[in-house]
Amino acid sequence: MSAVKRPDGRWRARYRDATGKEHAKHFDRTVDAERWLASVKTAQSRGEWIDPSLSRVTVGEWAARWLDSQVQLKPSTHLRYSSLLRSQVLPAWDRVPLSSVSHADVGDWVGNLTAAGLAPSTVRQAHRVLSLVLTLAVRDGRLARNTADGVRLPRVSRQDKHFLSHEQVGELAAACGPHGLVVQVLAYTGLRWGELAALRARHIDLSRRRLVVAESVTELSGHAVFGTPKSHHRRSVPLPRFLVSQLVDQLRGKAPDDLVFTAPGGGVLRNNNFRRRGFNQAAESVGLAGLTPHELRHTAASLAVAAGANVKAVQRMLGHASAAMTLDVYAGLFGDDLDAVADRLDDAVRRSGADQMRTEHDDDDPDEGAAESLVAV
Known part of the structure; x- marks a missing residue:
């Protein structure tokens, strides 16, 4: 790893991966070049390093590959995922490289969908589709982690259910x-x-x-x-x-x-x-x-x-x-079942207490004990 100053005044940081392939990036300041090299070294030591060329594929390209791979889905689910990609995910992410999808950007996107008036359930479904696309990228070694994970999502308010008699x-x-x-x-x-x-x-x-x-x-x-x-x-x-x-x-x-x-x-x-x-x-x-x-x-x-x-x-x-x-x-x-359990526990404790009192009473009555002894003989 090294950072070299170029004739034009910019800094060229470079390193080689495990296969010997060289990777380079240019910076205006030496501190930025060194910081980038340090992050690469840390990622390599943790086993999290990703070949930059793999994550240059766009979300749109990778989403198409992901959708084609979902052969196990029911037709209705496949159609719903396709619709969510087309209407909510790709308008924002189509040409964005996988490596450029940040956690903060995903959070902003979710906020924009909510502000646009989409139902919370639709926002959550759209986020799930993007997350599934990124999950496949992680498994394929194109991303170190899924940046859609942990994003705060709108709550879906549950309507009161109507139970008929x-x-x-x-x-x-x-x-x-x-x-x-x-x-x-x-x-x-x-x-x-x-x-x-x-x-x-x-x-x-x-x-x-x-x-x-x-x-x-x-x-x-x-x-x-x-x-x-x-x-x-x-x-x-x-x-x-x-x-x-x-x-x-x-x-x-x-x-x-x-x-x-x-x-x-x-x-x-x-x-x-x-x-x-x-x-x-x-x-x-x-x-x-x-x-x-x-x-x-x-x-x-x-x-x-x-x-x-x-x-x-x-x-x-x-x-x-x-x-x-x-x-x-x-x-x-x-709820009523839980109340019934509590009532049965109460009954059990009362019966146990009554049995305990009868036992103690029997032990304290010498005449009854003597009579029982005479009968036994």
Whole structure:
């Protein structure tokens, strides 16, 4: 490593990497040249040195390579990532070299998106996409670290969830007329809309009262695309007996691969069409204006907990990745369970105290002890 003054008065700092390749950079001041060489030496000693030529590729070029590598993504997720890149990430980062993406700049970008009026959830999703792009660059040896990590993100305010009672579910189902069974299945199984719309006759085992979630359908550019459920895992969901009797009629005449619920003219039952053709009006007529079909999934969780289901059972029913996720989303539903635990502990302590008092009383009564001895003899 060395810093040499050039005839034009500038300083040329240079060093060789482990392969013997020379790297150089020019500075106006010797102190800046020496500081740069010192940083290179530190990075090499820590094993964090990156060949500058590798990080000269732009974010736009690397993002395209990253997106092409995401072959494991569901089509809907791939489309969403592509849309976020095009609309939010690349307008700011397209021609910026990977090496020039600083932590402070990422923070400013997040702030600008927020100031522009984007929803906090959209800002967080855009940041996640940029972070995933940079993560691949780190793994490929083009960056020493992901400078998007640790950036402060806007909070997503959680709206109060609407939990319907059994009576409200019944009223809503009745108001939906021929589509009432859709409401009941959503409210008592917790299926996501895409899972319900992709449900086939062979996925329902009426004798075992089980419904298998094996597919999901999403809309991509106006077309229905079938794929795996959100978690990529099949799951078995229990069916209440009153639903079984109604599903017998719904399944009559259907082939194993036929969809259980379809649009009036056949084909996939689409969420927006379902709402527009009757659900919204039905919800308003029973005092539930603004309710969405997805909120019936929350109702399913609420009714299951009220019926005695524990967090693990609710997790499996809803298809959450973990019980921790279920608790995070529905923590308030399990409050009564905690109160019941405290009550049972109180009862146990009282019983233990009473037993202790009886034991001490028995030990202090010599006559009773003598009588027992006589009987024993």
